[in-house]
Amino acid sequence: MEKIRTGINRLTEGFSYLETNVYKYRIILYAGGLSLSMLLPVFGFSQYMTRIFIMIGIYTMLALGLNILTGYTGLVSLGHGGFFAIGAYTTAILMLRFQMNFLIAVMIAMVFTGICGLLLGLPTLRLTGTYLSIVTLGFGEIVRMVIMNFDTVTNGTLGIRNIPRPSFFGFELTLANHGLFYLMLVLLILVTYVCIGIQNSNMGRTLRAIKADELAAVMMGIRSSRYKVGAFVVSAVLTGLAGGYYASLVSYIDHNSFTFDVSIMILSIVILGGMGTIRGMFLGAAILVAFPEVARPLMEWRFVVYGLVLILMMRFKPQGLLGWRSRLPYKIPVLKRSQTYREEKEANRRGR
């Protein structure tokens, strides 16, 4: 036991030590990582490999979406498979029935998923902890039931077939021409950008304060319910985006694509990678998506191992693999133009 603990701790200590250096060369590293991933298809991977990379990308997006809710705000959702399904079904139906372009369909799907997030967020405001998790779990199952029984719209248990691939100006993106891979990359960068934006702004800070101590946050003048609903909506929107892309990727969806396992998988990634971090989602998704492929013989034992991994993580490293506290100094911007801007603003105010 003690050995496992020190082992894991030493590992993350090492990572944490690396952080300073990673930060120093971050531009080179980001550019290198990006160009490497852009070049991946050129290395001539099979469609099977490309597909795995794409699935890692999708699950990274899903985890980033859930991370906003679970990682920052501390609300554990067990029903993100539901949002995933709503995004996928909306996109599929819009593309098939209304011949919409992929981008437009996905955008509408994101809005619709966001509304669903709002509808789930509002009545659950007073719930925290386990109670909230139970409600979200119920939500995920309700979505599945609706999909199974709302035949006229969702085609019931038969699922939706022949969902068209995304195409732009007559050019169809497929696995073979690597278009789908690059589309995933673009969407992933977009989602990551949104998450970084939230993390580094007032919103991210506020969400973390709510997680740390909601009463103290309220006493600092934070309208915590507004921010919690906001987190629900943003999280649902990002999940909906991943869902829309997924529908277009697999071209066949039914209620079995969005089971409870999917929700658990997303949550496992968030916990394994490190709640409240962005880097952790990438590592977590890579490990948990690639694992069953690498360990084919273990297939039936997959969820046993998941469970084991989660228990071990909770026991020895509850903050996740990459979930350490940053040791970099907090960035304090120096006085520059902004100072004169402020004086100007003050002067204007006085003038008025």
Add this chain to the structure above:
Amino acid sequence: MAYLEVNKISIRFGGLTAIDKFDFKVEKGQIVSIIGPNGAGKTTVFNILSGIYRAAEGEITFDGRNLKDKSPQEIVSLGMARTFQNIRLFYDMRVIENVLIGTHIRTGYRFLDGLFRTKRFHLEEGEKIRYAADLLKTVGLEKRIHDYADNLPYGEQRKLEIARAIATGARLLLLDEPAAGMNPQESEELRQFILQLKNQGYTILLIEHDMNVVMNLSDYIYVLDYGKKIAEGKPQEILENQQVVAAYLGEGEVE
């Protein structure tokens, strides 16, 4: 009219009258203390003032405005902020981030400004961060800016909690037992710190058990027992009040 005027507030929890027609006044720039034995209802008064509880009866006027039916957020934005008896910092966040949360109420930029990192976002965020750093310097925590809140020693956590309250832009600070659990040296430091705040123009309403702190700092003292005001006056008057002594030590003949 006084800066904060509380007129006959009462609150009941079931059959228990926790606060019974309590009234008090705080003038601008004063340090006013509420003392009383454990369970007298002091923290309940703070909870009513800061909007967690609603008073069943009575009126609260702060800076000329009636606080009836105001939410905690509105009360903070009017310029009243509090600390907690058991320190409630955001422990998983840095010292400076704790203070930045205090400035939340004065954030003008929107969600999308943060997402697209507009000029407005950069200017305001920079301004807030510099303000927070300056504030930490004035309370003597400049060396701790980058640390995480739970790594601070007890006395500094108290200071940080007060700094966080100041960052909301509050002019009236409600301090709930700031000296609790401090050794004599720490509480002396705290006394100096509160005095410094007074000199900077803050008005302070204090709940405290440490009589050394209370008697040396307060301009005026109210004594609460079983939710009722049993005495009020200047520190010297309170020390000589028989009723207060009885409430603290009990009555009876010395044998």
